[in-house]
Amino acid sequence: MDRTDSRLGHAAARARPWGAGRLFRRLIAWVAAGIADARTARAVVAGFVFVHAVAWTVILCLLKTAQDLHFDTTEAYAWGRDFLLGYGKHPPLSGWIAGVWFRLAPVTDASAYALAMATTGFGLFVCWLIACRVVDRRRAFLSVALLALYPIFNFKGFKYNADLAQVAVLPLIVLAYLNAFEKRTARAGLWLGLAAAAGMLTKYWAVTMIGAVALAALLHPQRAAFLRSPAPWVAMAAFAAAMAPHLVWLWQMDFAPFVYAGTYAHISRARSVVAAADFFGHNFALLAPVLIALVLVLSLRGPGSRRRLWWPGWFVLSASAGPRLAPAINVWSIQTILVAVPVCGAIVFAILMKTDWGIPMFFLTPLALLAWPRVRVRLIAPVGALATWLVITVGVLALAPSLARDSFARQAAQGTTYTADSRLAEQLTELWRLRFGTPWAVAVSFVEAATPMTFYSPDHPKPLELDVAWGAGLTTLDEARRSGFIGICETADPRLADCMAWMQENAAGAERIEVTQRRFFHGMAGPQGLWHVFIVPPSR
Structure with a gap:
């Protein structure tokens, strides 16, 4: 390259940043x-x-x-199915917003x-x-x-x-x-x-x-x-x-x-x-x-x-x-x-x-x-x-799939359950329909277990929460007995004894079964969850 070409090359090199700068x-x-x-x-x-x-x-x-969704979200969905003036724990507007949203969008x-x-x-x-x-x-x-x-x-x-x-x-x-x-x-x-x-x-x-x-x-x-x-x-x-x-x-x-x-x-x-x-x-x-x-x-x-x-x-x-x-x-x-x-x-x-x-x-x-x-x-x-x-x-956005896989693998290795609420809801819906041929009407448990059933079951049963001091008021025990209900006690819940005591008092003649579920993701298995389930038939 002669000296003239060299000078032109240096000039072009200097011009490129200025062009980028102007852009x-x-x-x-x-x-x-x-x-x-x-x-x-x-x-x-x-x-x-x-x-x-x-x-x-x-x-x-x-x-x-x-x-699955956090139970706060499934709780808001459950509230939104009935437009009440309040929902036990909170005033109504967050439930109303969810109710309007899910009437326009799929669940x-x-x-x-x-x-x-x-x-x-x-x-x-x-x-x-x-x-x-x-x-x-x-x-x-x-x-x-x-x-x-x-x-x-x-x-x-x-x-x-x-x-x-x-x-x-x-x-x-x-x-x-x-x-x-x-x-x-x-x-x-x-x-x-x-x-x-x-x-x-x-x-x-x-x-x-x-x-x-x-x-x-x-x-x-x-x-x-x-x-x-x-x-x-x-x-x-x-x-x-x-x-x-x-x-x-x-x-x-x-x-x-x-x-x-x-x-x-x-x-x-x-x-x-x-x-x-x-x-x-x-x-x-x-x-x-x-x-x-x-x-x-x-x-x-x-x-x-x-x-x-x-x-x-x-x-x-x-x-x-x-x-x-x-x-x-x-x-x-x-x-x-x-x-x-x-x-x-x-x-x-x-x-x-x-x-x-x-x-x-x-x-x-x-x-x-x-x-x-x-x-x-x-x-x-x-x-x-x-x-x-x-x-x-x-x-x-680019890292999200790998982050989800890594998180699941890490949580599974530590023994932390990715609770399979959606799979449980599908299984309990099938059990109810096989027995009675009617939609499942009421799910009874603590809010963390009851409201996911409301969201994920195709029947969307109303939740009857065991936190009776501030229950949402979406249904009552008398209504649950008339329509029949499924009581759910998760064995990993520290309040298991309270749940079982409630079931013994209010679901004494129920059909009792144990249900296990686990989540699978990219070939990995999460820890197995165990629930005590009480199926109470509709009153005749």
Whole structure:
């Protein structure tokens, strides 16, 4: 090669990165324009949320292919078969949502995972609407992209139950509150009251969000103007009216949900402190991917910069003009109160703080951080967040089948049962139909064994739970005796003695058999499960 060719080759080599850099800059500009333009931003976010929900539904189906659904999900399905004003442990909305969903979708594991991801997807979109009231659209999109990395909104959100339903409902309370605080009209107050009622009808834990919103309003510098408006007073009236039917049910049921909630109270102070520490440790560990990604994407530099990462670059000494101060103060207050007050209250009143109670408590965290005026968000930051989400999602999707196989092999080797509830339900349905030629009507057991029968049996028998202090009320013992029932006692359940005692008292003349089942997956056999089964014929 002569000297001229050499110089041309070096010039071409130098030109290629610049060409790639220009292409990358155009990509950044295109994404930035799409998320910042009022005409396209909503569609871009909706598309992202839809792709996220579909992708993680597929991932969950692959990851959980060797497992049956968690009993919380089958319990929600059982509740949804009858639209009651409450279901023993919890108020009714999570059951109603499941009931509507499974009237439109087939009763399969895939539909259940799709319900979970649709719930989190709805929550993501509402969080974007919240963010748009506080920050510019670039920061709003970045907050949602980061929130999609929060495990609650992907693999940790596999289990649809009342806790996960709050991820969809509690953001509505915040959105309605910000709207009411800004507009201060009776109509805005009506929506706030209805949103608060929806939260309480999902789970009473929503009182923490309602309390946080109320405290945020009282602490806000503009509180006087808000309290002089009709909004808060209309909200209270609407909340009371919407809650009235459920309160009547609560009275008729002798406040059964509070009996259930009482199982987490009256513990030692030392145990409540340990539980609070576990709560913080668990939930901050879940937030770690979001916080790490936030620092990384804020530190990114665009093409052409000599340094791709420059840590101080996202912190500026002069405040930016992006965030709106009044709603930002509300968001900061709500998130701080949600983190501090329930945990401190649990310690003071010696309550066991479950880690799952944190599921709906941290969805404002990315927005609260991005609303800080001294945080600088470059054009490349949303692209970096999208790229991070894409790499993680595609990577987990590719690894999901092997992860499922490895998990099954490891669990089987340790002797941990992948409970074969679906296979048991099919077998018991066949046994019942062979004997009586009618659909199986009632399954009697603890909730962990009864509600999977409701979901997986083609007859969908109603569950009669042995936790009688807070049973769902879907059927009664008298109805079970008239229609006949199958009682199920799992030998691995530590409450086996209680189950057997109930059967001896209420199913004395039943046909008693022992049923074994095990799950097979990719040629591997899981541990064998054993159940004592009591078949009580219909009364004549």
